[in-house]
Amino acid sequence: MNIAVLVKQVPDTTEIKIDKETGALIRKGIPTITNPDDLTGVELALQLKETYGGNIHAFTMGPSSAKNMLRELYARGIDEATLLSDKAFAGSDTWATSHILASALKKHAFDLVIAGRQAIDGDTAQVGPQVAEFLKIPHVSYVDRVIDYNDGMLKVKKNEEHRMLTLNLPTPALITVLDEAAKPRYMNMFDIFRRSHLPLNQLTCDDLDVSLADIGIKGSPTKVKKTFNKSATQKQPKQTLNPEQAARTILDFIEAKGGQS
Amino acid sequence: MKYTDGNNCFVYIDHDEGTINQVSLELLTEAKHLMKRLKAPEKVVAIWLGTFTDDILKMLGDYGADHIITCEREDLNQYDVMKHTTVISEMIDAYHPQSMLIGGTVKGRELAPRISARVHTGLTADATQIDLDGETHHLAITRPAFGGNLYATIITPDHFPQMATIRPGVFEAKTFGHTSLPTQETFQYDKALHSPIEVMAIEEKDTKRTNIADAKLIVSAGRGVKNCLNLVSDVAAHLNGEVASSRALVDGGIMSKNHQVGQTGHTVRPSLYIACGISGAVQHTAGMDKSDTIIAINTDENAPIFDVADLGIVGDAQAILKQLQKQLDA
Ligand SMILES: Cc1cc2nc3c(=O)[nH]c(=O)nc-3n(C[C@H](O)[C@H](O)[C@H](O)COP(=O)(O)OP(=O)(O)OC[C@H]3O[C@@H](n4cnc5c(N)ncnc54)[C@H](O)[C@@H]3O)c2cc1C
Ligand SMILES: Cc1cc2nc3c(=O)[nH]c(=O)nc-3n(C[C@H](O)[C@H](O)[C@H](O)COP(=O)(O)OP(=O)(O)OC[C@H]3O[C@@H](n4cnc5c(N)ncnc54)[C@H](O)[C@@H]3O)c2cc1C
Numbered sequence: 001m002n003i004a005v006l007v008k009q010v011p012d013t014t015e016i017k018i019d020k021e022t023g024a025l026i027r028k029g030i031p032t033i034t035n036p037d038d039l040t041g042v043e044l045a046l047q048l049k050e051t052y053g054g055n056i057h058a059f060t061m062g063p064s065s066a067k068n069m070l071r072e073l074y075a076r077g078i079d080e081a082t083l084l085s086d087k088a089f090a091g092s093d094t095w096a097t098s099h100i101l102a103s104a105l106k107k108h109a110f111d112l113v114i115a116g117r118q119a120i121d122g123d124t125a126q127v128g129p130q131v132a133e134f135l136k137i138p139h140v141s142y143v144d145r146v147i148d149y150n151d152g153m154l155k156v157k158k159n160e161e162h163r164m165l166t167l168n169l170p171t172p173a174l175i176t177v178l179d180e181a182a183k184p185r186y187m188n189m190f191d192i193f194r195r196s197h198l199p200l201n202q203l204t205c206d207d208l209d210v211s212l213a214d215i216g217i218k219g220s221p222t223k224v225k226k227t228f229n230k231s232a233t234q235k236q237p238k239q240t241l242n243p244e245q246a247a248r249t250i251l252d253f254i255e256a257k258g259g260q261s
Numbered sequence: 262m263k264y265t266d267g268n269n270c271f272v273y274i275d276h277d278e279g280t281i282n283q284v285s286l287e288l289l290t291e292a293k294h295l296m297k298r299l300k301a302p303e304k305v306v307a308i309w310l311g312t313f314t315d316d317i318l319k320m321l322g323d324y325g326a327d328h329i330i331t332c333e334r335e336d337l338n339q340y341d342v343m344k345h346t347t348v349i350s351e352m353i354d355a356y357h358p359q360s361m362l363i364g365g366t367v368k369g370r371e372l373a374p375r376i377s378a379r380v381h382t383g384l385t386a387d388a389t390q391i392d393l394d395g396e397t398h399h400l401a402i403t404r405p406a407f408g409g410n411l412y413a414t415i416i417t418p419d420h421f422p423q424m425a426t427i428r429p430g431v432f433e434a435k436t437f438g439h440t441s442l443p444t445q446e447t448f449q450y451d452k453a454l455h456s457p458i459e460v461m462a463i464e465e466k467d468t469k470r471t472n473i474a475d476a477k478l479i480v481s482a483g484r485g486v487k488n489c490l491n492l493v494s495d496v497a498a499h500l501n502g503e504v505a506s507s508r509a510l511v512d513g514g515i516m517s518k519n520h521q522v523g524q525t526g527h528t529v530r531p532s533l534y535i536a537c538g539i540s541g542a543v544q545h546t547a548g549m550d551k552s553d554t555i556i557a558i559n560t561d562e563n564a565p566i567f568d569v570a571d572l573g574i575v576g577d578a579q580a581i582l583k584q585l586q587k588q589l590d591a
Pocket of ligand 1 (some may be wrong): 119122227385
């Protein structure tokens with residue numbers, strides 16, 4: 001089973017700071033991590049390889065600093081890694097990002113493409129399905145578990161709001177995974193030492209069959225008009241009360257607001 | 262696809278064998294408000310795939326649809342991402358809508374990106390507010406990113422339809438009391454549709470379907486009450502409410518995912534939200550700060566949850582819930 005895993009380097013969101021004046025993100029000096037859902041994707045790929053054999057190839061589009069992330073993924077056990085990096089890619093929205101990723105994926109024959117459900121920075125959950133459409137292969141989002149892989153058929157569990165679906169889909173296919181799908185293993189020192197020096201592939205715009213009109217800010221159908229922080233809400237007075245008074249206050253409050261009780 | 266003669270807003274109606282998902286009604290209402298604000302008002306067009314009835318026509322009209330385009334094929338009664346992408350993209354090619362809104366459910370978030378890639382247009386995820394941009398009257402769509410730490414306003418100036426997904430509960434569904442029924446037209450699509458994706462089994466998750474997105478009163482549990490969840494459910498039951506939770510308890514496997522409120526859970530807007538032992542991380546408040554009224558109980562007087570609360574009580578939630586139980590029983 002040949003697997004492509006899509007991975008994105010993201011800022012450690014809890015530490016993100018925003019320029020109060022401009023509302024722009026301060027990315028300088030912000031530690032980065034591999035998007036959590038993508039580590040799940042890598043782990044799932046490793047488990048599938050252990051069972052069904054094959055090759056795992058990770059792809060990321062991003063700045064050259066994303067090489068560090070790919071090296072870490074080598075240490076985790078992937079077989080090949082490709083960085084798509086070019087000034088012309090900067091500012092791509094999900095449509096353009098997916099278009100670029102799909103053009104790189106098209107150069108290979110994969111049975112399965114695994115994307116994370118959602119990146120914790122852009123938060124759109126759109127790239128996986130869009131890549132599948134550009135590759136003209138079926139996809140299932142919100143995959144909670146891969147049950148098995150037989151005769152080119154993949155059986156997965158999809159997690160919807162109120163129900164779990166068991167779905168069969170023929171490969172090649174794409175899935176987007178939830179963090180329930182696999183629990184990333186710990187890396188051992190030996191692998192970090194031995195594998196993180198493996199060579200990385202690097203592709204630029206010229207290596208791909210994409211037109212400048214379809215990538216970067218210019219090729220992105222969506223434009224970010226402005227960014228801002230949510231205005232701080234007004235503080236309400238807080239009350240420190242003993243439990244009995246507190247319960248009474250709450251019930252009085254509910255009654256005053258419309259009498260649910 | 263480029264804009265040609267489109268003059269309407271498509272709203273995808275998400276339904277399960279005819280049972281309409283509430284979020285689609287919320288979107289019809291919001292689309293109606295939006296279209297009214299345009300200089301040259303446009304039509305709200307509901308998109309219906311599958312078997313259609315007069316009751317559905319009336320209901321969609323009540324919530325804001327001016328016109329309904331149906332593709333009444335039995336093989337569309339059940340959602341399938343491949344078939345639905347094909348039919349909806351064909352409809353877009355045929356009618357050139359200005360904009361299209363899709364509920365941000367699991368289905369919608371799977372389907373909308375696929376459509377946007379096929380018809381080559383922009384898609385804004387998880388809109389929380391939709392405005393009209395200056396003179397151009399493009400949709401200016403505001404959404405949270407970075408786990409709710411940042412908001413961005415996004416426009417799709419040169420591609421159509423301008424697409425957005427919207428989570429359940431972000432907008433309110435309201436009836437307009439129409440005097441006439443919406444008009445209806447059939448989109449003839451006769452080609453064979455097949456999907457390689459086969460549904461093998463469906464399991465309902467909970468015996469009792471939690472639907473916190475529609476609940477009027479929610480008692481929500483955070484890590485601070487993880488040892489007294491029975492008290493939380495008991496008080497919720499006394500108040501005829503539903504139990505919800507923060508992600509901390511979902512990650513901990515104590516509550517199921519469909520109870521989760523917040524950025525990566527449900528967006529709720531009940532009349533009353535009681536947050537017990539929840540710190541109030543922005544990812545949590547992003548999903549509940551539109552509640553009409555919020556009560557917060559927390560031992561830490563500096564907990565950020567108090568910033569969004571209408572009534573803040575500093576104290577031990579367990580003891581207070583016990584008292585509530587007692588006083589409600591009395
Ligand atoms: C504030 C803000 C708001 C935005 N809003 C929108 C919007 O509404 N619509 C829109 O189209 N764009 C939007 N963008 C742009 C969008 O964030 C980027 O296009 C981003 O590169 C991909 O989107 P995402 O982070 O949401 O990824 P998601 O779609 O959430 O990512 C899902 C999965 O796709 C894969 N993936 C995503 N990006 C990459 C990558 N670079 N390399 C390899 N794999 C990847 C990963 O497996 C990931 O887990 C916004 C950007 C900002 C800064
Ligand atoms: C990308 C991303 C998405 C996320 N999405 C969500 C989401 O959708 N929903 C969500 O909820 N979170 C989400 N989170 C997680 C969020 O950041 C917080 O970690 C989470 O909400 C914390 O849950 P909590 O308030 O229950 O726990 P904690 O932060 O641990 O807070 C527990 C609170 O209980 C109080 N407490 C303790 N004992 C008592 C007592 N006896 N009585 C009263 N109070 C007590 C404490 O003072 C504290 O304030 C997300 C995070 C990220 C990075």
